[in-house]
Amino acid sequence: MLESLYLVYAIFGFFSLGAISSLFTRGKKQHVYFAYIPAAIGSFLAIVLSLIVFTSEDIHITLGYQQIFDFEIFIDGVASFFILIIGLVSFAVSIYSLSYSKKFDDKKNNSNLGMLFNLFIISMMLVITSNNVFFFLIFWELMSLTSFFLVIYEHENENNLKSGLTYLVMTHLGTAFILTSFLFMYAQSGSFSFDSFRDIGIIPDYVRDIAFILAFIGFGTKAGIVPLHIWLPKAYASAPSNVSALMSAASLNIAIYGIVRYLFDFNSIDDSSHYLWWGLAIIVIGSISALVGVLYALVERDIKRILAYSSIENVGIIFIGLGLSVVFASFNLTSLSVLAFVASMFHTLNHAIFKGLLFMTAGSIHYSTHTKNIEDLGGLIKKMPWTGLMFLIGTIAIIGLPPLNGFISEWLTLQSLLSVFQIPSTILQVSIAFASLVLALTMGLAAATFVRLFGISFLSKSRTLKAADAIEVPRFMLAGKAILASSCIVLGILHFIGINLIVTAFNLPYTPLSPFEPLSIIGEDGKSFASLMMPTVLIILFSVFVSIFVLVKIMGGKTSIKKYNTWDCGFGSLSERTQYTATSLAEPLSRIFAIFYKPKNEIIRYFYSEQNQYLKKSINVKFSTRNIFEEFYDLLISISLSVLNKIRKIQTGKVNVYILYIVIALLSLLLAAGSGIIG
Amino acid sequence: MFSELFSSLESLLILALILTPIISGLLVTFLKRKKIIEAVTVFSSFLILIEGLVLINSILEYKTISVFNGIFYVDSLSGIIIITISLVGFLSSLYSVNYMGRQYDKLIIDESKLVRYYQGFNMFLFTMLLVPISNNMGIMWIAIEATTLVSVLLIMLYVKQSSIEASWKYLLIATVGLSLALFGTIFFYYVNTIDDPLGGDASGMNWTNLVENASGFDPNLVKLAFIFIIVGFGTKAGLAPMHTWLPDAHSEAPSPISALLSGVLLNCAFYGILRFHIITSNSIGSHFSNTLLIILGIVSIGIAAASIYFQKDLKRMLAFSSVEHMGIISVAIGFGSVIGIFGALLHIINHAVVKSLLFFASGSISQKYGTKLISDTRGIIQTMPITGFVFLIGGLAIIGMPPFNIFMSEFLILSSGFESENFVPSMLVILFLVIIFAGFGKHLLRMVFGSPIQSMKKEDLGILSIIPMLVLVAIIFVMGAYVPEPLQTLIEDSSQILLSGDIHN
């Protein structure tokens, strides 16, 4: 308890040290070390702290200092699990930033980046550890504020400023919802401490429902659920890449933390049917987010926007898991509820890891090619092989193919969806079957998205000079990515680590796995419903490979390999212009899901002379897709603004009218009082 | 009466408090040298600050002080107003040296105008200080009316069409409003002295006396009177829909004066409402006046939200945000639970601090850029780093961003709204706050960041313009999560007074 408390102080100290020292080494050449090495140490200590908390008891201390609000720190398994995620990601990102932030060295205010970076991480950790509405909100907003400043870090570009503004406003809207929900709870419990929320006792159901809806909307805004996701692609795309890695891999999880805390800590989900619709709502929202997110990721051309939309998709998958767990719990199917919960938490962990990895890779690409548009890239795997390998690992992980970690969590999610037939309600089963259909479609489209991303940007010929003379990034950036890539592999093959971690963190009623027993689910008839044993799969794959290799050598004997041009139908060597582009690659799918994009394909012909329409000078083909959600938001905003505009017109500038207002106010109040409306 | 025992020291203090500005005003009138009058004013306002703090100290000691057989009466509630007046007064006198100095160098004003400015400044301080210490509601009314006249003189300093227009509107509307307030005051006096129509005894108009007898008042007349009071003083306190003069006046005044008008004068007017609110609650229960306060407050916040979003002029935007914050305060008082009133009184101080910071900053900005238009002001953080920084901090604070002070008071206020189960008003307030956040934030960030339109050289406007702002920024940061114990006790006492109008605790 005590030494872990010192650890807490140490973590705080290191991040503040990083913030301050990076501020005071402004303009120096080595300022990156002053900024990011403390951050790395602090994140590492955070990992250690969370592991300690897993094994020993929770940390719960109250620092009262003669004020209205006491500062309470409470670190239980739930908190430490998320601290672990944040620590892991920020550790990798800090190391990555040692080289990456040199990108901004020509800007003199570079050290602000380091300071805000440290503040951002520590505010995230403080949000998780604080156990009091007031301080929770303070750190929550501090997190939003620092991340906002990081988003508009390159604020000379008016565009970044705009997207940052959208981010700030949306996240503040979310905060307003969270605040309202907490205050509803407070009105019942009469104290600002979360402890009072925990043992709030019997409160009317409608209060629970209202508070839940508000909290879900609030945290969902931060998590980027559809249709509140509008800010997310803009913000992630505008921020520097190490920051977008942090935002997507760390601060997004805080929203999930909030919802988990809310569902399973402030409310004890029991088998009362009124939690059922919570679960269903979460599932529905999750499915929609997953599908919409991946659909828009599919047609994007900006790497970071693609990754941002895929974050929305993964949040959707996580929410499907959470919702299922709530539904199962509300039918008192404990083991299934545990399964679904483990699935969603595992996916949270995995998403943090591979999304951090992918964003860092995107940063590397931007670092060495100075473009984020995948149409300009190509052939990078020969220019920057290590980055390419990491990106491939991230890709395989995120589309959930064996043998990496993404497969495990999606396997678990699918299994919990398949177990739906144990629910004693037909309507529910069928609807959840639809949800699983959506999920499967999402996975397929995600695969398409990332195949496109990897194939277009890393394979085939370089499409522009930017890509042609790219070089491999410095070693710190590689190291940062390598950490996450390796943990992708480890969690994929030794899945028992992740599962045991979650089981102990949330102390679920489930016996931890031993390394050599299969991850198996037993149906209610006692037969093995499903089982998985990744290490053996690896062994099989490897032995098959070896034997095939030998076989081919024996049968094939000695043969030579000679390099030559790609077959060009005899037209002379192919140019990079004849390759498939990202747009054309996704075109068939964009035609199938046309309602989301309203794709437009316009062909403009230029003739040598208007009289003769046969000789064409050139033909321009323009293929464009639209985003229906942004159009919806534009409509909404324009309506509400027109209302506001009418209200403010009362400031007419005529003094007579102003006096008239006073008289009207007086008389109406007198009338109201006289007729007893008020008082 | 225990107050007689201490009347020696405290009476001196109070006397000094109101004599200092008068004397310095006279000095300014006689010795007309620029440097000297500046020094005199700064010194006197510093003196006022010291006296104010000492007075607060003794208030903390003896809760209520009543001297000169009850003409002057001071308790914790007045203490809060006195703090804001003396603090903001001192800082804005400091800031005036730089600001008016610049105007003087640019030949916008000549020496006589400067003298008039400093006379007005001192008189303004005097009239405002008279409000919280006077026990007699009539004198308080006279003082408030006097603040109007003096500030009109200060706004008239420049002979511009806009300033003439603003001062005329201000004079007319404020006077009409205050005449309503006087109506209400006379009504209260009447209901107080209805049993013994003794002509000419002023004590019947003393707040202490009114509170004593409040329980016996005729309910209908009290309601009528309070409506007149709230509409009247509400006009001066900038509650919608009587706020219409406020954006004009506050945006046309010289920036130090705008700081005083927004940060302090509004509080003085609201103080009048508070006093009568206490009487009304004691007489007919707090429900009636709470309802009125909530209604007017909500309307103010809503109208301010709408106007801020589309605002083109920087100082007008700040003025509307003052309307918003007065609305928040009145809603908070209306919620009427302990933490709500605590939050409201805290909010009075916080708003004074932040708003004066913003007006100082906007003064420097408009002087640097030569315009008050938001659309022409870009990239402040590049052209004047320190001012840009403090402006950013102030702006973030005023829209209720943690970890700055206003967030705390607003949080307290909203939670009191939910505690007292005024769900709909509280949610409306939250909604409007979000709109204001969007609007104000948009303008703020566009101005602070981005790249300036025409290239100008990168420097702030002199140390004297920076120091007051830095002081205020320090206060904003410190009070973000920490309220000093003396202040806490002061606020707790005054919320005690507001809740249960007992004056002897």
Next chain:
Amino acid sequence: MILPTEINVLDISAAILLVATFGLIVRRGFSNWVHAYRYQTIVLAGIVALIALITDIWELYIVSALTFGIKAIVIPKILFYVTKKLDSPIKLETNPYISMKLSVIVSALLVAMSYFIFLQLNIESNEIIQVFLPVSFSLFFIGLFVIISRRKALNQMVGLLTIENGLFLFAVSLTHGFSLIIEIGLMADILLGVIISSILLFRMSKTFDSIDIKNLESLRDD
């Protein structure tokens, strides 16, 4: 101990006061308003003296003297000076928002309304209150109405002063005046206000060469 004759006197004085106030509405010229205001104030001073006579409170005599001195002599002098010095060619309320005839009707209605209001708030009353309270209300409302319906700044100023007169009558008739200090303070405020607003009028007519408030509509939100 009030004799019926005195009651008649009260009624008559109230009537005169109302008539003087109506002068404010029916006339167009700047100077006419000031005249109307002066008559009104003189009557008011008389009424105060009358009340002092009835409820022999010696302070009220001083008050009435002050009223006469300041409001009936000094302030009109200032206003006349202003009207003379104003360099605007036409010194008339040319086109008010509400026409003269209509405004007469409206103010008649306002008088009726003030009697109605007085009946609504059942104040246990002596004759003074009965007679003068409604009149004070009507002065108040008519003043407001003038401010709202007229275009000339001077007119609005006079309207303000009328409101103030109404207040004064209200105070005196309801509570027989409060302490002298406050009265003097009020007077000082009014005087100062009049001076300041006359300065403003001068500046207005200098900058816009008219005191029509249509020039004062530039500060607005649109």
Next chain:
Amino acid sequence: MDELSFTGIIFGISQVLLLVSLSPLIVGIMRKTKAKSQKRIGSPIIQPYFDIIKLLRKDEVISEQSSWIFRCTPWINFVTAVSVAFFIPVSLIYSPFGVVGDILLVVGLFGLGKFFTILAGLDVASSFGGLGSSREIMFSALVEPALFITIFVIAIFYGGTNISTIVSSANEISFLAAPGVLFALIAFFIILMAETGKLPFDNQSTHLELTMIHEATILEYSGKSLALIEWSQAIKQIILLTLFVNIFIPWGIADSFSWSQIGFGVLLVIVKIISLGILIAFIEIRIAKWRLFRVVDLIAISIASSMIGVIFFFI
């Protein structure tokens, strides 16, 4: 039945070898059937074996735009295909390796292979490759949900995604008990056609850029790599056929580990697979290649029919 005994391992491996060695034969048989029904003589049934051996002996030409992705794709394809063979029961109602992986893993491993194939198509900087990959992406993105929802039906009917469980309970429960499975059968058959690149989805035996899908992605391969690709296609096909046979018509499959039953089961399963292959060949020659966007309707049909299956289960 879940533990890995030594004999079990030997048996499993021998099953895998059986499938791997038989797979070209099925291809040959299907080609022969087509030829016969088109009144052609056609190449001999064992022609695929000759092709593979010949290709293995040949030198390789690879595009110089390509990267290591292109080089390792055939190996990954082959390895994944063969490893999948470990998890499916062939002649016995359970596979000795059944505990290691379930049907979702099978889908995942096939997906891995296809993932690399698509990348290889993009890797060679030719527009053919891109074209093939684009179409392949579209199909696999749409077939995925169809396949999963079919698995959903099968899993809820037969109590699990563990293939051994499925097959054993399929052996017990007959169609009449579970009518929903019929819909799963239809859906799975459509998916089978799609996955093995049969008409009307794809035409393996043409190199016309208008029609080809899978062929376009592997257009640049030659020699060993081509051999591995072709072979792994054959293996994938036989595995899917086996799955189909054992899930939907498992009658006569050995339900206990005894030599007589297993021998019988082996013969029976081979006969079933061959006949199914011939059936597919006949279907193929009846229909022409469909337009790309019309094929989507077929996938939609498969999804719809499995959804009907789901509803059948629940009511």
